[in-house]
Each structure stands twice: as C-alpha cells, then as structure tokens.
Amino acid sequence: MPNILLVDDDPGIRDLVSDFLGRHGYAVTTAEDGTSMDRAISAAPTPFDLVVLDLMMPGEHGLEIARRISSPGGPGIIMLSAMGEDGDRIVGLEVGADDYLPKPCNPRELLARIRAVLRRRQGTASEPGGVVAEFDGWKLDLVRRELTSPDGVLIALSDGEFSLLRVFVERPQQPLGREELLELARGRDADSYDRSIDVQISRLRRKLDGAVKNREELIRTVRNEGYMFTPKVIRR
Incomplete structure (x- = not known):
C-alpha cells in the first residue's frame, strides 16, 4: 500500500483528501505545516512514497519545503496552490516538484496525478540489475x-x-x-x-x-x- 504524506494547513482539505485517498487504497498521514511534516517523516516506520504539499502555509513556505525534501531517491512531490499562477507552477517544478495542481482541485484529478507519479517511480523496478x-x-x-x-x-x-x-x-x-x-x-x-x-x-x-x-x-x-x-x- 503506497504511503502518502499530505501537508496542508486547511483541516477540511486534509480530511477530504485523506478520506478519499484512503478509500482508494492509500495509507495517508497528514500534517498542517513544515514542522509537523518533519515530525511525521521522523516517526514514519518506512519512507513516504509521495508528498502532497500545499504552497501557501503558515511558517515555512511550501517551496522551501519542496526544495529541502527533494533529492534522488526521495519521495515524489505534488504541489497544490490556491494562487494558480504560472510563475508558482514553474518555480515549484524548478525546486524539484514532480507535478502541480491549482486549488481547489478535483480529488479524482489529484488521484490520477498521484497514480501517474507513483507509476513513473515504480517503472524502473522491473529493470534487470545493473542496467x-x-x-x-x-x-x-x-x-x-x-x-x-x-x-x-x-x-x-x-x-x-x-x-x-x-x-x-x-x-x-x-x-x-x-x-x-x-x-x-x-x-x-x-x-x-x-x-x-x-x-x-x-x-x-x-x-x-x-x-x-x-x-x-x-x-x-x-x-x-x-x-x-x-x-x-x-x-x-
């Protein structure tokens, strides 16, 4: 079961998205900001497969969070933003996000994007060793x-x-x-x-x-x- 970390300061969105993803076979952990996200990552028994990350949150900005958690072998990152500006989308991709959705977004579209990112990440699992x-x-x-x-x-x-x-x-x-x-x-x-x-x-x-x-x-x-x-x- 893929492990998803949802980071958003809106409790309504956290409840809606985590419930929807849970009904589609995902294990979802939620966090309200960068600090609680760090605690969730430290406490997780296994690394998260993907982080759904809000752009505008109190405290540490979503772009800064994406920049520091983006790394080879790290989790996939999908950014969410109520602003929906092209500049935000481009900067998000520049700092290492794999995809970007404007808020409010349809949960089914978010699910499709999550599946696509995870499918790409798992696509190399069938490669023979040493390729x-x-x-x-x-x-x-x-x-x-x-x-x-x-x-x-x-x-x-x-x-x-x-x-x-x-x-x-x-x-x-x-x-x-x-x-x-x-x-x-x-x-x-x-x-x-x-x-x-x-x-x-x-x-x-x-x-x-x-x-x-x-x-x-x-x-x-x-x-x-x-x-x-x-x-x-x-x-x-």
Whole structure:
C-alpha cells in the first residue's frame, strides 16, 4: 500500500483528501505545516512514497519545503496552490516538484496525478540489475535512478526529470513531439496542454549542458517536430 504524506494547513482539505485517498487504497498521514511534516517523516516506520504539499502555509513556505525534501531517491512531490499562477507552477517544478495542481482541485484529478507519479517511480523496478545507459561520458543508472556526469559528479534529478531523460535515452537520435514525450513520460494521465514538459526539458538542458562546458547540445529543438536527444546511447 503506497504511503502518502499530505501537508496542508486547511483541516477540511486534509480530511477530504485523506478520506478519499484512503478509500482508494492509500495509507495517508497528514500534517498542517513544515514542522509537523518533519515530525511525521521522523516517526514514519518506512519512507513516504509521495508528498502532497500545499504552497501557501503558515511558517515555512511550501517551496522551501519542496526544495529541502527533494533529492534522488526521495519521495515524489505534488504541489497544490490556491494562487494558480504560472510563475508558482514553474518555480515549484524548478525546486524539484514532480507535478502541480491549482486549488481547489478535483480529488479524482489529484488521484490520477498521484497514480501517474507513483507509476513513473515504480517503472524502473522491473529493470534487470545493473542496467546503465551511457551517453557522451554520462551515465544514467535506470535502477538507482542516478545520473553521473563525465566528471563523476552525481546530478540530482526530480522524478519528472528522470522519467523524461529515460524516454530520451531509450529513443536517441529521433525527433519526439511534446504530446509523444508527455505520453511516454507520464502515461495515459498526461494532459496534452500541460506545459510542465517544457519546464522539465529546460531544467534537463541546464543540468546536462551546464555541467560540462564546450560540448554539443544534448537535447536539440527540432523545428516543427519537437525535441531530439542527440548522442549515441550504449546500455550496459
């Protein structure tokens, strides 16, 4: 049973969402702010699989919380915000959130997003041990979900970034449209109007092209077609 941590200062939302998710097979722990979230994480017998995190709360801001709990191998993060501004959505994705929903949101839509994030995170469980994709000096471990630069530096990836990079390394040197990338990275719950894929591509470009200077762009924009992962990929 997946373990979900819901962090929201509104008790009505906590009760509604936790009850709804509980009826759909999820174990839900609730917290009202960053401090109570930290206590819940410390007291949990096993790590949480995903955190549903409100943006605007008393005390520590949701973006700061997302920034400090986002890490390779950490929980998936879905952010909620009553503000619904594009800037908030982009910043949330920038600090490591995997998805973002405006409040109020339909519990069924939240459930679909949770399932999509968890499905992406569990997608590597069936990979045979030791599967590593190598490209242009980089190494992407598909089991450990770790990206290592040509200089041997471990590069942190959010769940969404890992899923997107995995799609690219599995289909190198071929143009992929936005809708196709969304479908491959997120599955049937993808929204064709969701612009977060562009944000994640931008973040991946900065991490890949910024870590090693004077190298060819690894993710190239193909006019009228989408994006293409340019290097040759070897799987070991």
